[in-house]
Amino acid sequence: MEEFLTQFPPNGTIRKKPKRLRTTSTQSDAGAGAGSAQDGPSLNTPVLRHRFSTQSMNSYADSETSEIHAPIPRRHHIQTTETRHWLRSSSHSPGPSSSRDLSPLSTPNHRSLSPLRHESFSAHQQAFPASSSSTSFPSPLPHLHHHTRHDSTSSHNQLRHHLSFSALVELEKEKEKERVEEMSGMGRRWLKWMHRNGMKEWVLGAVIGGSMWVKWCVSLGSYSGQGTPPMFGDYEAQRHWMELTIHLPISEWYKYDLQYWGLDYPPLTAYVSWLCGIIGNVMDSSWFALDASRGIETPESKLYMRSTVLALDTLVYVPAVYLFTRIWLGYRSKRTQNLAMMTMLLQPSLILIDFGHFQYNGVMLGLTLLAFTCFTRGRDLLGCIAFVLSLGFKQMSLYYAPAIGSYLIGKCLYLGVRDGTRHFIRLGVTTLLAFLLLFLPFLPPLSPVSFPTCILDPITRMFPFNRGLFEDKVANFWCASDVVLKWRKWVGKGGLVKLSGGLTVVGFLPGVVGLVRSGWMTRVRSGEGLPNTPESKHEGDGDEGEEDEHHHDEPNHTHDDNTRHDVESPEEGDGSIPITSLLPHALLTSSLSFFLFSFQVHEKTILVPMLAVMIVMAGASVDSAAFEWAVLVNNVGVFSMWPLLKKDGLALQYIVVTLLWNKVIGYRPFHTDSISLVRILAIAVYAGMAILHILELMISPPPRYPDLFPVLNVLLSTPVFVLAWLWSIKCGIEAFWALGGLGSSSTSSSSSTLFPTSTKLGGGVTGRRERKLSMLSTISEKTVDGHGESRREFRKSLGVGSGSGSGVGVSSGLALNGLGSGHGRWRAGS
Amino acid sequence: MSIRYASPSRKDVQTPSSKRPSWLSYSLDITSSEFDILCLSTCLKVLLFPAYRSTDFEVHRNWLAITHSLPLSQWYYDTTSEWTLDYPPFFVYFEKVLSIPAYFIDPRIVDLSNLNYDAWSVIVYQRTTVIITELVLATALWRFIRGAIDPSTQRIISASLFLHPGFLIVDHIHFQYNGFMFGILLWSVLMAREGNKLASGFLFAVLLNFKHIYMYLAPAYFVYLLRSFCMSPQGAILPAKFLSLANTVILVFVVSLGPFVLMGQLPQLLSRLFPFTRGLNHAYWAPNAWALVTAADRVLLRYVKRSGANVALNMSGVASTSRGLVGDTVFAVLPNIKPLHTFVITIAFQLVFLVKLWRRPTYKSFVTALTLCGYTSFMFGWHVHEKAILLVLVPLSLLAAESHAHFRTFLLASVAGVFSLFPLLFTPAETFVKVIYSSMWALFVMMPLNRRLYEFPPSLPFVLIDGLEKLYLAGFPLLQLFVTVFPILAGSSSTPTTTCTPSGDFACPEPDPAASTSNSAAMEFLPLMLTSVYCAVGLVWAFIRLGVIYLRQK
Known part of the structure; x- marks a missing residue:
């Protein structure tokens, strides 16, 4: 986010436009999750912009050709219900970061300032002749940079009044990106920030450490039955089990003084209690002294528990x-x-x-x-x-x-x-x-x-x-x-x-x-190989009646393939049978x-x-x-x-x-x-x-x-x-349906309405095919050339049915506006 | 994390459906990431309500009671509790304000004789006031981002300050109101950045009347305001400006001290604020130069005893070493340090930096000089408390992104400084909290900053220094391991290692002499001493670094 901000100070949108435009094509695919690619390792990202002035020349050249657009990601149009009235608004409002009054541009002494910024910026200044308007500056500025700030903001205003259509489109794209980011929640924003700051490999540790920290902080509070003799609560029950397991023979575990929190969980709990009790007993034997320790509430024993x-x-x-x-x-x-x-x-x-x-x-x-x-x-x-x-x-x-x-x-x-x-x-x-x-x-x-x-x-x-x-x-x-x-x-x-x-x-x-039934319905019939191979499914799909004969033929083969698959591909197919x-x-x-x-x-x-x-x-x-x-x-x-x-x-x-x-x-x-x-x-x-x-x-x-x-x-x-x-x-029924579980004749009409996405994808696919599709899904994931998100959404929607149907409509990129309402209805239905 | 551009000027672009979802962030122009951080920090801090709290908690509760139940004239005379008032008047007024809602929440909170009251109501109330008053800090930091040269980096720095482990440990667990007061300090610095120096001076005067420890920073303010506000760049004095500043400051002091002066209580007030009856070091040595000197004395004593060298030993010093924990530090081998010595050394060092500031009274220079003033006082002051390290770390954070050298200094000082705060929380349950939190904070702050600022060391000496610094930093996990494991190995099971809770500006009560003379007390003191000395090494080095960087700056 920080990086993101640097690039969009008040006049940021405009100044950055060339780069934005160039990266749009990749951006639009990567979608919400990818964020701005500015900091990423890809070729056209201006990572080096701070350091090399030659780079700036390249970017400058790029900015000349930047009017070539990548297609506007349609899913944004589907996702958002915003009107597009801004296209017609004559006096355009400030760029997204009008609230920011200083840009990196205004820091002549700052090391991160690059010649590139100056050049690309001045290029725009030339492109958009001067005019003026007033903007509100919520915060006063450091006196040191007064003149620079004045410079940049006024030109910013000038630019704003002469936004070309493409710039407007850019603006809108930014807005949509913001929206998506806003929608994505704190967790995703944090992940994005981590990625952007090169801390990808720390995410896992941070997630585990952070969650442990939260858990421990909750542990600082009180527990069930704290300070409520004579019976106390679950805490005492667990502690009591540790106490009785380490002091009594196993045969006594489930019999000892049942009135006072007798053990009523299965043996593994008892074993684990025993282990905890043994370790705690070494640390301080008073925590788990038989009978004497009942209701013990010392801070140390609480800490241990x-x-x-x-x-x-x-x-x-x-x-x-x-x-x-x-x-x-x-x-x-x-x-x-x-x-x-x-x-x-x-x-x-x-x-x-x-x-x-x-x-x-x-x-x-x-x-x-x-x-x-x-x-x-x-x-x-x-x-x-x-x-x-x-x-x-x-x-x-x-x-x-x-x-x-x-x-x-x-x-x-x-x-x-x-x-x-x-x-x-x-x-x-x-x-x-x-x-x-x-x-x-x-x-x-x-x-x-x-x-x-x-x-x-x-x-x-x-x-x-x-x-x-x-x-x-x-x-x-x-x-x-x-x-x-x-x-x-x-x-x-x-x-x-x-x-x-x-x-x-x-x-x-x-x-x-x-x-059970879908296990039966989708059972391996023809023995033509992998349960995951769509071809075999296609052929086996012919008639329900034939199936029995088929699968007697080469069961071994199937099995071998299955296990082979297990070993070979660590991916989806292994062991993941349709059900x-x-x-x-x-x-x-x-x-x-x-x-x-x-x-x-x-x-x-x-x-x-x-x-x-x-x-x-x-x-x-x-x-x-x-x-x-x-x-x-x-x-x-x-x-x-x-x-x-x-x-x-x-x-x-x-x-x-x-x-x-x-x-x-x-x-x-x-x-x-x-x-x-x-x-x-x-x-x-x-x-x-x-x-x-x-x-x-x-x-x-x-x-x-x-x-x-x-x-x-x-x-x-x-x-x-x-x-x-x-x-x-x-x-469950829908997923079952998707597997072709509910008979054959009635499904064609209903399933095509149920699964708008598959209809979209498969064109005239009807009833019977639905089920093939669900089998196919694993394969098509590998072939569909999209990013992980959409592939997965695709698979999930087919596999799970309604679960994330709307997600597919959105991310497959194939959905049209007309279908948008369709999926809205669908979601309402679910 | 995204930006949310929600300034009013954008309203016309936003169609109803894209209306910013949170009215709060909408009206305040808070980006969603900033809002995230606010939410996160509030959640974490609320979760710490049941955590350990030091006697400072009772101190502040007692002050609520004093201000609520006694008339103004008796505030500085009351001795019902041993925790008498020893903060300047503004803070006492502040406590008075806090005591009003407290009375409605639970009247027993403000009952003067209800000592050591620790019901859930008072815990929640007092902890909540810390969180709420910390919004001053949040606001100041948020404004820092808005006008910043490089908002993205400033945002990291602001977030790092808002989520600073120092504040978490000292304010939200140990219990104090540092977040609030550093908020005022940062606000004042912000005003200096934005060229509003009168406001800056005003806020600093206010701050001084909240807590007098900020006097450590006063020389830098004095020089900076005098040079850049009251004088023209050519050196001519501008009487109008000078008078306005002087009047402002005097006005603040009149409002603060006036009532007490009128009642003739000024001597009593001052005797409460400045009790000159303490030793060179605090119970737990603050990691400054004196910690190193004291440690050197201890080592020398060992050496002298073992080798039998003919050195005149100060017998009370020998006794002092075996006492371990508390009391006046009297050196056995080295010459003793008197308050005057520390005073002279502090002033001498500060003068060097102030001359530089006088010559170059810019904002950046001011912040550096401010940091160095606080740093000098921390390094050489008399009876410095380890919590005073915040006086260094907070302004130093503002400089973190200046250059790689600055960042490195910030890194060393922060790690050593935060680690030196760990002994404040000696209960085992909080060990996990402070260690995990501080490491995660360090990760999230240092990694991105390092990435932005990294420079390869230019020459061989720098490579060596770089390596040594890394080695030093790598020692902290080991030290923490030692500190955690040592009490268990030393056989003192899981009882707290200190019987004394270092608190506020108060000396610890004398512990049981029998216990302190025994060997186990010395053993308990070992981890503390080691922590102090190890952190002192890093902090002294960071001090030298920052001083050199500042003086060499063009």
Whole structure:
């Protein structure tokens, strides 16, 4: 940005025009993200302008020919709804930087001043004869440079009155660029600044370091149950587990004094607690003395506990996020990857719960994310192990199990009978072994207790069906509907368990069915080679009926190719089978359905769907529907935990971290040109949130309804989660559709309206072809000669369906104005 | 980061749909990057609310209570708390203003007898006032960008000052109002840059009445204003200008001190402001020339003791070394330093720079001389506090982009100076905060500036110096590692290394003599001493560098 500014002091636009024009062609492609190429290493960038006067001659010459225009990037016209009335305005207003009153030009003694600037500038002075106008100068100037300043500004005014059409176009382009930059949010602006100042390679470190810093600062605050004897809170629970694991034999872990925070997480948590306890015990044995240390709240022990969270988060979650962004967003630009990384690392709900409230969710989520990344790369066995570890750390990751299980089944189906069966067996064995290993210390040879009971103890602890339908106030279906329908009066406990189980299954069924069925539909049929080769798909596409025969033929070949591909190309194709594109939404559907409908849900469990939201959101452009939804769900998710955070004394952190995150990702719900349904919903919800917070601040709840505000919170949050759940189902269906999953006859008309981009790209492509296109997408990415962004958008839109449909319309550069309205409608629909 | 051109004169280009989204930035002409930095810094600073706070927090709370519950006549006489008022009147008026909302937020804040009150309300209130008053600094820095010769570089410098780790450590964790007062100083410098020297003098006079430590900088102001404002370039005195300046300054002092003079409290006030009862060094030696001299004395004593050389030892000096932490520094081997000595040395060095300023009273020269005045006082002053390094670092930052030599000086001084502030926060929880933040700040400021200003060292001596400086900088991570690890290795588990909280302008209370004579106290002092000496090396070198650069400048 600094560099950018140097070039646009008051008279900057004009003076710089030659260069601008020359670089326009590359600029327009590189688009919003690229910014001004002035500082980049490309040939025509005037990096050396400060040093060599010969350079200035070249530039001068360039400026003579600079009237040759690159095409104006059309996407700007689509993106912006600005009118073009400035084209007709007679008295033109000052250039973009009229607010700046000094230009580098006016610094004759400054070393950065180059002859080039003088020359190109004077060239323009000649080109535009003098006239004058007045400009306001907001700030007075250093007396030292008085005369120079006068010079430059007056000529600036002269120029302004004689702007040629091309200069106006330039001006407009600048404006659009500014707009895009403004839209892009703090994170992207910072990334751009880093790139421009040659600190590209420091971005990763800075992102990790900065996020760790924020996390640590949140850790300085209070934690759950601080100073509230006799039971304290989650902090004490975790500390107590460290205490009991290091002092008791394994068989006692799940039995010891269950009334006081008995261990109720799976074994991996226990092992990790043991490790932390051992290390802490070495540092200071009073922190974890058996029974004696209950409720210990010394600053040192707090420091130690907080640092274990940070350490585990940094060891598990951060690398998982890193791998995820590098692999899942492998085709996107580094900036997008880094932005996604920032988004995930600064995610407010996780920071607040892990580092404020005190838990180790980052480990579970990190392991799940790792599993997801492995699956998308085709490393299914590794993924299985990671997911089992995740399950073994916290049973909450069971929320993902339907999606992941059905994905793996779908993949087995996809691979065909022989390979599929083999794959299935391998997966099954790996999973079983991983579980066995995890529970090994609890099993007979190592455990003094006989077989069934030794394993039943932990399991009954982990799945507390003997507790209530929900605790406290949680923004799920049961708690929200409980306001009206008193479920617990109507239905017995057993009935409630069944009911909630049934509803949950219904809730995640769409995702599961989609995955399994599309796995079946897209299964390798003809054996003509790679699952990723479009040619084979074309031929195999012929008739559904033939497929069975085909894929019996050369399954080995397919398999070999598949593995070969794995090794050879680290790119998209490897392991990424068509149904991978269904997985993110399936994860979201499944986890949200658990959150909404299952038994004994905590408000903190919203973190589980939130990870799926993050996956869906990763790489989505700021104006895509996926982004809108994801941010909305995220913000509402944080809001739904407000009663908890308030109790923990984390109100300040709640506000700050949430605002910071929204600022970083560039979310601006109240500033938009296009109004979509999500937008309206979001604005309404935010207004509701604000009103609730203000009311809570101003009035205390009536004694009859002490829980008034938490209940209102639930009533506001739950509908959003339900809508998000429906939205994710819808997206899942669309993605499924894109894979050709919904039969064949009816799709032609609907899909062509559903996918304006593919229609645009493929001309008369209709129904059947849609699905080919989705297969083709991986290839076309390599061939389409565009920059990373548009390629990726393209692929994503095809793969995920509606997710970033609008993004494609914008960045493919093919969309016309007419279609612009089309995609607006489309976004409204989604 | 982009620019947002939102000056009113552009309004007509902007169609309704392209209306600038944020009304704030729209009306104030803040670019989105500047707004980003404001948001970011506010967020980070708010997150630090629960962090460690020194006794200065209670000091300021006590002042709120004094000003709120006592009449003006008793402000400088109250001794309810040990933290009596020792700032000039403007700051006390400022506290009075702050105490009014405080009363409505929580009346217990301004209760005089409610000592060591640390409820969440008072923490939030006082911390918030620091953030809000710091907007003065933000505004001054923002104006610096607007009129700058090279706005892009100035923007980095402005951002670096606004997010300076020194301010973060001293203001937002330790607790003081430096951001606010340096805001006034920078505003005054800005006025000097824009040719409005009367305003510059006025603001500096105001600043002096906020905190008298800025007297360190007064000589440069005096010479500069006298030469460039009250005299014509040919050297003729312009009485009208002189009178207007004098009247302005006198007026400020009358408003500030007048009430107390009328009540005949001036001697009491001055005795509070200038307590000449302290030692050469502060508890933790500020990293200046005296730190090096003291360290040399300690080393010599060791040597003398070991070799048994026949040197007259000052016995009280020997005792002083073993006391380690606190009290008067008495040298065992070297001749002792008296306040007069430090005074003479300081004046002598300042005179050299002031003569140069007199001959060349330009803005740049003024800023350099200002920095050097503060620097000289820091280097050779009596009982200098380590926080005074901000007096050097802030004006020095304005010079950072002058040349590569300036930048190098800035780099060395900043790194050493910020590091020397680390011992202010001795609690382990804040170690992570200060280290990560300062390193990231250094990265984001130094890398782009270095890129813009880099020059290859022109000759062999310069190459050598360059190498040595790099080596010196590389030593800081190691030093930090040592400082972090040493207490653990020394066996004192994780208890804080200092029992004394260096605070404000106050001497630390005498620690338990039994503890301080023991060996462990000396061991605890070792990291502090090492930090101080190592930083002193860099700061003395940077001082020499800057002095030479200034004197050699044409």
